[in-house]
Amino acid sequence: MSDVGNKEFSGAAEYDVKSIKEEFPILNQEVNGKPLVYFDNAATNQKPNVVIESLNEYYRLHNSNIHRGAHTLADRSTIKYEDTREALRRFLNAGEVEEIIFTKGTTESINLVASTLGNQILNEGDEVIVTELEHHSNIVPWQMVCERKKAILKVIPVLDSGELDMDAYSELLSDKTKFVSCNHASNALGTINDIRTIISKAHSIGAYVLIDGAQATSHLEIDVVDLDVDFYAGSAHKMYGPTGVGFLYGKRAVLESMPPYQGGGEMIREVSFSGTTYNDIPFKFEAGTPNIGDVIALKHAIEFIENIGKSNISKHEQSLLKYATDKISKIDKVRIIGTAKEKVGVLSFIIEGLHHFDIGMMLDSRGVAVRTGHHCTQPLMARFGIEGTVRASFAAYNTFEEIDTLIEGVEKIAKLAR
Amino acid sequence: MSNNLSVYNIQDQIVEEFQMLGDDRESMIFYIMELGQQLPALEEEYKVDQNLIKGCQSKVWLHADFDGEVLTFKADSNTDITKGLISLLLRVLSGRKLNDIINAELNFIDRIGMGGIIGSQRSNGLAAMIKQIKLYALAYKSKLGV
Numbered sequence: 239m240s241d242v243g244n245k246e247f248s249g250a251a252e253y254d255v256k257s258i259k260e261e262f263p264i265l266n267q268e269v270n271g272k273p274l275v276y277f278d279n280a281a282t283n284q285k286p287n288v289v290i291e292s293l294n295e296y297y298r299l300h301n302s303n304i305h306r307g308a309h310t311l312a313d314r315s316t317i318k319y320e321d322t323r324e325a326l327r328r329f330l331n332a333g334e335v336e337e338i339i340f341t342k343g344t345t346e347s348i349n350l351v352a353s354t355l356g357n358q359i360l361n362e363g364d365e366v367i368v369t370e371l372e373h374h375s376n377i378v379p380w381q382m383v384c385e386r387k388k389a390i391l392k393v394i395p396v397l398d399s400g401e402l403d404m405d406a407y408s409e410l411l412s413d414k415t416k417f418v419s420c421n422h423a424s425n426a427l428g429t430i431n432d433i434r435t436i437i438s439k440a441h442s443i444g445a446y447v448l449i450d451g452a453q454a455t456s457h458l459e460i461d462v463v464d465l466d467v468d469f470y471a472g473s474a475h476k477m478y479g480p481t482g483v484g485f486l487y488g489k490r491a492v493l494e495s496m497p498p499y500q501g502g503g504e505m506i507r508e509v510s511f512s513g514t515t516y517n518d519i520p521f522k523f524e525a526g527t528p529n530i531g532d533v534i535a536l537k538h539a540i541e542f543i544e545n546i547g548k549s550n551i552s553k554h555e556q557s558l559l560k561y562a563t564d565k566i567s568k569i570d571k572v573r574i575i576g577t578a579k580e581k582v583g584v585l586s587f588i589i590e591g592l593h594h595f596d597i598g599m600m601l602d603s604r605g606v607a608v609r610t611g612h613h614c615t616q617p618l619m620a621r622f623g624i625e626g627t628v629r630a631s632f633a634a635y636n637t638f639e640e641i642d643t644l645i646e647g648v649e650k651i652a653k654l655a656r
Numbered sequence: 657m658s659n660n661l662s663v664y665n666i667q668d669q670i671v672e673e674f675q676m677l678g679d680d681r682e683s684m685i686f687y688i689m690e691l692g693q694q695l696p697a698l699e700e701e702y703k704v705d706q707n708l709i710k711g712c713q714s715k716v717w718l719h720a721d722f723d724g725e726v727l728t729f730k731a732d733s734n735t736d737i738t739k740g741l742i743s744l745l746l747r748v749l750s751g752r753k754l755n756d757i758i759n760a761e762l763n764f765i766d767r768i769g770m771g772g773i774i775g776s777q778r779s780n781g782l783a784a785m786i787k788q789i790k791l792y793a794l795a796y797k798s799k800l801g802v
Binding site for chain 1: 680681682684685686689690693713714734735736737738774775778
C-alpha cells in the first residue's frame with residue numbers, strides 16, 4: 239500500500255488543526271449555504287484521505303478473497319487483512335494478535351460474547367451487571383441471554399452528574415455475578431467511567447468484564463493488558479475508519495474456552511456429516527467472507543490516529559469541550575446534561591421549553607450537524623426525566639471557530655424558549 | 657368557524673409570506689417555529705392516542721369538529737416546527753365544507769419548496785397530516801351519505 243496522502247503529524251509541534259482538517263475532503267463543503275460544521279462525531283466521525291484512498295486502491299488493485307487462495311492477489315489481500323489485526327493489537331496493546339477478532343462493529347462484538355460465553359456459563363438465578371449509562375447495544379444482548387437462561391440483569395445507577403454510583407456497584411456484586419458489561423465512555427453524556435476499578439472489583443468475585451469502547455477508541459489511551467480486561471469492543475467508523483467493521487479483543491484463554499459464534503467457512507478445521515471441528519482463534523469467530531477492504535482501510539485509520547498522537551487529539555478535544563461548556567453555560571434556559579468531572583468531547587444539552595428536534599433543525603439550517611434524540615439510551619433519558627438531548631460531539635478536526643458557530647446558533651434559538 | 661378565503665387565495669398568501677423571507681432556510685424555519693408557538697394549545701382531553709397521526713416522527717394530535725356544514729380542526733404537537741407546519745395546513749383546510757377539503761389541491765408546499773426546508777422525514781409527516789385531514793372529511797361525508 240502506498241502512503242498516498244499519509245501526512246506525518248508531529249506530536250511535539252503545536253496542534254495543527256488546519257492541516258488535519260484538510261485531510262478530510264467531506265468537511266470542505268457548504269450545507270444549506272453555510273460551511274459545514276460537523277459535530278456528530280459520536281455517531282460516526284469522518285474519514286481522512288488515507289482511508290478513502292485505501293478503499294479505492296483495494297478495489298482497483300488487490301480485491302481477492304483471503305486466506306485460501308493460491309494466487310498473488312489472494313496472498314496480498316490476506317497479508318493486508320492480517321496487517322490490520324496486528325495494527326489493532328498494537329493500538330490496544332494486546333499481548334497476542336490472535337486475541338483480536340474482526341466483527342461488524344461494537345454491537346456485534348457484544349452480541350458475540352453474550353451469545354457464546356453468556357449462553358455457556360449463565361445459569362438460572364445468575365446475574366449480569368450493566369449500567370444505566372449504556373447504549374441499547376450493551377443492554378439488549380444481555381437481556382436476551384438473561385431471558386434465555388433465566389438469569390437476572392442488574393443495573394448500576396447513575397448520579398445526577400452522569401457518573402456511575404460506584405458504591406451501588408459494590409453492593410450489586412455478589413457470588414451470583416457472572417458478567418459486568420459497561421462502556422468506557424458514555425455516548426450520550428460523555429462520562430468517562432472508572433473502568434479500572436470496575437474491572438478489578440468484578441474480578442475479585444470472579445466475574446468476567448466486557449468494556450464497550452465505542453466512544454473511547456479515538457479519544458482515550460487503551461491498554462487491555464494493563465487494564466486486565468477480559469473483553470474490549472470497538473467500531474472502526476468511530477475511529478476515522480469505515481463503517482461495517484469492528485473488533486473484539488478477548489483474552490486468549492477465555493476466547494479458547496468459548497464455543498463458536500456463527501457457523502460457516504473460515505471458522506472450521508474439518509467438516510464431515512458426522513461432525514465438525516473448529517478452527518483456532520481468531521478464525522473460530524470469523525465465519526464467512528469478512529469485510530476485507532474495510533478491514534484493510536482500518537489500518538490506515540489507526541495509523542492516522544497514531545501519527546497525530548492520541549494524547550494530542552485528546553488534549554485538543556478537551557480544550558474544545560471546555561470552551562464550548564463555558565460558553566453554553568452562560569446562555570439562559572440551556573441545561574447541560576452530564577457534568578461528570580472526566581468526560582470525552584461530548585456536550586449534551588437541552589433548552590427548556592424547546593424540543594430537541596427543533597433545535598437540531600435550526601442548527602442544521604446554519605450548517606451545524608448535531609445529533610438529537612435519546613441517543614439509543616432510553617433508560618438514561620428516563621433517569622434524567624427527559625425525552626432526549628441535543629448532542630454536539632468533537633473530533634480531531636473540529637475548531638474553536640466552529641464552536642462559536644454552534645454557540646451563536648444556540649443563543650439565537652434559546653431566545654425562542656418560553 | 658368558516659374559512660372566508662378560497663383554498664387557492666390562502667395558499668397564495670402563505671407563499672407570499674415565505675417569499676418575503678428571501679431564500680434563507682434559517683429564517684424560514686424560525687418563521688415556521690414562531691407560527692407553531694402561536695398555535696393555541698389543544699385541550700388535554702383531545703390529546704389522546706386515537707387523535708395521534710400515524711407516520712409522524714413527532715407526536716401530532718388532530719381533533720376534528722363537524723357542525724353539519726363546515727369541518728373545523730384543532731391540532732397540537734410536542735415540537736414547535738411540527739406545530740407550525742400543521743398550523744399552515746389548518747389555515748388552508750380548517751373551517752371548510754367537506755367537499756372543499758376533499759377536493760382541495762395543495763400546491764403551497766411545493767411552491768415554497770418546503771421539502772428542501774424541512775427534510776424528508778418531516779415531509780413524510782406533513783403528507784400524513786394532509787391525508788388524515790382529508791380522511792376526516794371523507795368519513796363525515798360517507799356518514800352523511802351525501
